[in-house]
Amino acid sequence: MKAEADTGRLVLAGTPLGRVSDASAGLIEALTTADVIAAEDTRRLHRLAADLGVSLSATVLSYYEAVEQARIPGLLDRIRQGATVVLVTDAGMPSVSDPGYRLVAAAAAAGLPVTSVPGPSAVITALALSGLPSDRFTFEGFPPRKSGERATALSALAGETRTMVFFESVHRLSDTLAAMVIAFGADRPAALCRELTKTYEEVRRGTLGELSAGAEGVRGEVTLVIGGASADAVGPPSDEALGAAVAELVAAGSTRRDAVDTIAARFGLPRRTVYAVGHRS
Missing domain, CATH: 3.30.950.10 (Tetrapyrrole methylase, C-terminal domain)
Known part of the structure; x- marks a missing residue:
């Protein structure tokens, strides 16, 4: 996995959802040979590495939602300098409702190589x-x-x-x-x-x-x-569903008028139809 001189890359590495035995040989190699590991939770990363018997020699950085944007420039610089940057999240594939897609987009826009070590996905x-x-x-x-x-x-x-x-x-x-x-x-x-x-x-x-x-x-x-x-x-919702939808918007803070307008627009129905149903709910 080590990058050739002056040819760094970003590697998205899938981690087990639960069973450590689901870890791939590719994940073990990626963790072992990475120059930088960006982890959603560094404690979970170290626990996973210990369970896998992997000794981490990489620089380990936290990479979670609150710091994601701030970390990107530095990670791109390391890739430009020839480093292999491995991104892992708590479980499953990075960027699937987890941090990662912004870094991938930034690396792609910068013309830097991006690859993956496929793994489990919930x-x-x-x-x-x-x-x-x-x-x-x-x-x-x-x-x-x-x-x-x-x-x-x-x-x-x-x-x-x-x-x-x-x-x-x-x-x-x-x-x-x-x-x-x-x-x-x-x-x-x-x-x-x-x-x-x-x-x-x-x-x-x-x-x-x-x-x-x-x-x-x-x-x-x-x-x-x-x-x-x-x-x-597929078709117009029932009167019961319309009334419940209006009631839920009202309970969430909308005025009844605004709720009726929203539901009517959503389903392409006449306002008077929704109003009549909503007024009874």
Whole structure:
């Protein structure tokens, strides 16, 4: 992995989701021979290296969201000087809802080599285990934290026919699943995957209504896989869904008038239709 003289590179290295035994020979080589390792959590990096029996000779730098932008110029300089810079995150592939894509974009814009050591991804692992169609899918990352913004984002996906994959914190899981029931319907097939590849791995398959009812007390890292809308089901939402969407925006701080306008625009419906439904909710 060592760079040739004056030919540095950026290496994105995938790390295990849970089991250390899932680490590839390529990851071990990358950690062993790197000149610089940029890690989302340096403590986790050192723990992983110890578990793998790897002695780190590289300069180790923290590389998490708050310092990401500030670190980029220095890392690019090291690559220009011929260094191999390896980027790792806490688990899975860098830049997939983790730090990394800004550094990749900056390196590419500067004409510097970028390569990868492929590794596990919670997105693909959850998709494969879900039992839902995997021929076409979309990764939506973390839903917005604020309830109004979350409702808007999910409603915009109500007609998405591809399988959808989301990450979510256990602290917001109940609220998010309840919002998904409103946006997608209680009968939409889904899977809740937690602690993938770890000791307490669990995959719950069922409808959104069933998963929402059992969301309290779920622990660990969570990935949600939601079935896409069937082609014949794509159409105007029910009165119940419209009323719930208006009510959620009002509860999040919108005026009823603004909430009605937002929902009407979102679904391309006459304002008076949404107003009539929202007024009854």
